[in-house]
Amino acid sequence: MKFDTAYCLSLDEKLSIYDVRELNFDETADFDSDTDSFLCPNDACRAAFKASNTLSTFNAKNVNYQRTPHFKNKTGTQHIDGCRYASTHKGTDGENEDDREDNFPSEFVLTRRTYPRKASTVNTEGQPPQDPTKTPPTRIGTSVSGSDATPDKTSVFAHPVECYVSNIDDKDKLKSMPLKIGEHTATYWTFFKKIEYLQDNKGLIYWGKIKEIKDYTNSFRIDFEKKVWLDKKPYSVNVYLSKKLIDNYRKRKAFLEQIKAAVASERALYCFFYGVTPELKQVPSKKNPEQTFGVFSANIENLDHLIVREVPGAEEL
Template identity: 30%
Template sequence: MKFEKAYCEEINRCIDPYEARDLYFSNDSNYYMRKLTFLCPSEHCRVPLLQVAIYRKEKTKAKIHFRTKSLTNHIFSPKKCDYYYDVDQDFTNEVNAKKSNHKKKSVLPSEFLLIKPTQLMKSLRSVENTMNTNNNTINKVTRSKSIGSTTKGVSNVKTHYFEHIIDCYENNDPNTLKTQTLTINGKEKSYYSFFKKCEYFSDEEGLIYWGEVTKLKKYGKNYRIRFKKKAWINEKGLEITIYLNSDLIQSYNKKNQLLEVLEKLTTFNGEIRCYFVGVYPNIKKISDKGNDFEAVSVKIENLDHLVFRFDSVVEE
């Protein structure tokens, strides 16, 4: 049985696999490179859970999650597990329950937050400290709306983990993606419509852009990412590139993991997909050895908004 949340002994609360992954790879985390203990989120159960692909540096299409070690653990727990379908000790019911739990659909987040809640709160507190009481009241109202109060009785599932959104896109069928809505920075569309092939970026701003990329090129401590397909602008094919400089990489809280992935990308021969959000490609004039030409440049400002996906597990 798969779980989208698990109780973490070390943290003493339930977390999702994306938070567990973030804690593991964040250089400034108290749990950096430390494998945590996960249990069933039901306080009546707490059987051990296994992590699946959470600690893998290079992400593939497989969605990260928690799962049980065995069905029996849940059936014979002292009290009924809140997260499991009704089960008794009859073998037939056990098998049916197992099938039912495997069919349970994942909940797709309804909103992707470009700013982490902790960053947002710090920013708002800084503003509040410099303003008078009346303005403080206004800011508090704005803050409550920004960090996700629900409206019209609709329960919103929010996430600031870009990998979570990519997993939902890659692991659901087109019909599901067309019926489930997603909001990013006030823009609301279906999951299906939010993802735009990078070569068609000029169709609309504020989307998630993606495409297959070639092997990365390394220039000293900097990296150049080139998309395989060109963007056709004014009947001209323009290369689409992302340039990651060393200063940006070194300031990233998951720089060690990122650097290992980037190094693998310089030699990996399989398919590499690249996704980015929060920035819009722009056309730049470039001079090289006396030759002037145009290219499409993507300036990544937040490395949490850049995700690479491999078509297979990279061998160590």
């Protein structure tokens, strides 16, 4: 059995697998999922066993993954009777479960979640730290409630993207699942807009097949394959990633590993981004700088809200 949420012993908090990936790649965070312990998110179940009754992770540290990240039971993981996380799946090396992401967050929170560590041995009142079997208190800015249910909010862009991508062939499902971003609420199907239709509405998650990624050593430009038609004329679309943006990114190493792999890849790759809408700009011609040509372009403002990845089945849409 695969599931999205688990209790993290070191943080005394329930995390989604996407939160764990964020922490693994964050160069400002002292975190390594391989050395941490993850327990059942069901409070009653967790209280019935020792802290050694742990879960394992799948795709928690792979920068480029093709199969949905998740937590899963180990061979010896135990659960109480009635725990919905109990299963006959015993954590084999081969994954044969449906790769769809079924845990759809209903809100994508634009403010990045923080993950404060629990107190060490004694708190300010001289009491021992909270028992890991108890429900952690609600913290402002967190995306998980005290229940064992999958969180309905996330600040990790990869989570709603994975929901969309892994269910891309199920149009009815995507049309039935609500998503809120800022003050705008729609369905997943409506929020994810193909790049060639970017003029239809602003403030959406735009995505499209990558034609080429220009590597300028310290910066990058992503060119999309599809063009935008305006006044019966086709215009190219691109987004630019500046050196300053990359250098100041807390997940810089992971991002550079991903983008450089994408530059060298011969696979069909797609780019998803949120927060900016490419606008028509006049760009000087390289052959004749006095002449200009039109292109829809935007400077990415937040690398947390950009993903380059494969999208199986996208060519069939």
